[in-house]
Amino acid sequence: MHEFYKRTLLGFLCLLSLSVVVGYACFKRSHVEVALLPAAQSAIPWNLRAASDLPQGGRSTVQIHDDRQRLRVDFHILKSVDYPFAAAELFFEDGKGKPVHADLSHYTSVSFLVKCSPLNTLTFSISTFDPRVSRRGELLSYRTPAAFFSCSGKPSRVELDLTRLEIPQWWFDMFKQDLSQQAYRLDQVPKITFGSTFQSPKNTDSSVDIGELVLNGRDYRYLVLLGVFLLVCWGGFAIWFFRQHTRALIADVKEKLRKDMPLVAYQQLSMEPHRDREKSAILEFIAVHYADAELDLERVVVQTGVNRNKVNEILKSELGFTFSSYLNKLRLTEAARLLAEKDKAAVAEIAYSVGYSNVSYFNKLFKEEYGCTPKAFRSVCDGQGAG
Numbered sequence: 181m182h183e184f185y186k187r188t189l190l191g192f193l194c195l196l197s198l199s200v201v202v203g204y205a206c207f208k209r210s211h212v213e214v215a216l217l218p219a220a221q222s223a224i225p226w227n228l229r230a231a232s233d234l235p236q237g238g239r240s241t242v243q244i245h246d247d248r249q250r251l252r253v254d255f256h257i258l259k260s261v262d263y264p265f266a267a268a269e270l271f272f273e274d275g276k277g278k279p280v281h282a283d284l285s286h287y288t289s290v291s292f293l294v295k296c297s298p299l300n301t302l303t304f305s306i307s308t309f310d311p312r313v314s315r316r317g318e319l320l321s322y323r324t325p326a327a328f329f330s331c332s333g334k335p336s337r338v339e340l341d342l343t344r345l346e347i348p349q350w351w352f353d354m355f356k357q358d359l360s361q362q363a364y365r366l367d368q369v370p371k372i373t374f375g376s377t378f379q380s381p382k383n384t385d386s387s388v389d390i391g392e393l394v395l396n397g398r399d400y401r402y403l404v405l406l407g408v409f410l411l412v413c414w415g416g417f418a419i420w421f422f423r424q425h426t427r428a429l430i431a432d433v434k435e436k437l438r439k440d441m442p443l444v445a446y447q448q449l450s451m452e453p454h455r456d457r458e459k460s461a462i463l464e465f466i467a468v469h470y471a472d473a474e475l476d477l478e479r480v481v482v483q484t485g486v487n488r489n490k491v492n493e494i495l496k497s498e499l500g501f502t503f504s505s506y507l508n509k510l511r512l513t514e515a516a517r518l519l520a521e522k523d524k525a526a527v528a529e530i531a532y533s534v535g536y537s538n539v540s541y542f543n544k545l546f547k548e549e550y551g552c553t554p555k556a557f558r559s560v561c562d563g564q565g566a567g
Contacts, residue, residue, distance in 0.1 A: 184428035188421060195417055203406055210402035212286050216270065217393040219248035224272055224282050231267040231373070233260075240376075242266045251374070251390040259382050267375030268388075281309060281368035284342070287397035290372075291339040294390050296331035301379040302388065303328050304340055309368035313355050319371070321355065323347055323364045328377060331388070342366060342395075429560055432551055458486050459494050470510045473537045477503045511535050512549045515542070519554055520561040527554045 216222045228251070230242035238261040245252040255266035272282040290304070305326035307319050314321045325345030329338045345364075352359045374390060461484040469475050480503065481488050495506050511534040518530045531542035531554075546554050 206402040206406035212397040214395045226270045229269045240266045253388045269373045271371045284366040287395040289396045292393040294331045295335040305373045308364045471535045519558045
């Protein structure tokens, strides 16, 4: 069994190491990250456009600086209409420069570095196609979940949860939708927008500088793959362990029984003539009385007339045991024989019959001797017989 446990430990450590490596790789691969800035490194091509209240009769202005490394926008908001605004819109495109609906469903958050002059409160929004309401190409009909963030002259990191944006009430009112239906999808997104709010400074020049714009998310396919890998590998290891453990246990029991064969014949041993009368007396007395729970070394000394040291010396030279170890060996060997032959006898009954009044102690000694409990030993023997 020692060799089996060594192989099991080695296999466990190897599988554990492999699981850690694969788990780390899958966890890393599951983390999806797409940088939209700088534009040249973006996996999703986009084109920047300015938007303001001019179509509604307003006079707010927007100036976008041609810098593909960062998003730099200057605007001047004039309160000439009820809802003045200015914005920079990132429209997604295909490789040929045509507008497309990007699939952002793998992403759960967006982060960016922003600074403003003067202090400002801005909005981040995403236009999302709603199959029930939206008309393709008419962006006003798209759901537009948004979030607000503040900025100052000192650069600050902003991270927004793309799954918990808020859809403005005017959209529900305009398209007569239930206000409680706040769910939206990110699989068809034509643009994202950075824009002013009603708290943005009016009648003053403002600037916004945005960099390190990154979409973050999870690709759960890698986590599912990891789960399947761990289930298959550790499930297979568990099956291998129980099968090999049973085989190793059977082999170990066979080997112990083979080694114990000389002791199984302790009755014959006691009947054989010994040139040394003391040896004959000791072996014969123990062979006859081993099943007596009260048997101890003192009783052997009294009944055989051989002193204590001589008893241990004889047993050590004859069989390689001290008195107590020899007595336990005899009892456990006989218990193993009875377990293998008397499948209907209770373990407690067998323990009492070989000289143990304490069944728990018997179970402990038996497991130490044979590497398994008496019940498991009987099962192994039954399995051998069936095989």
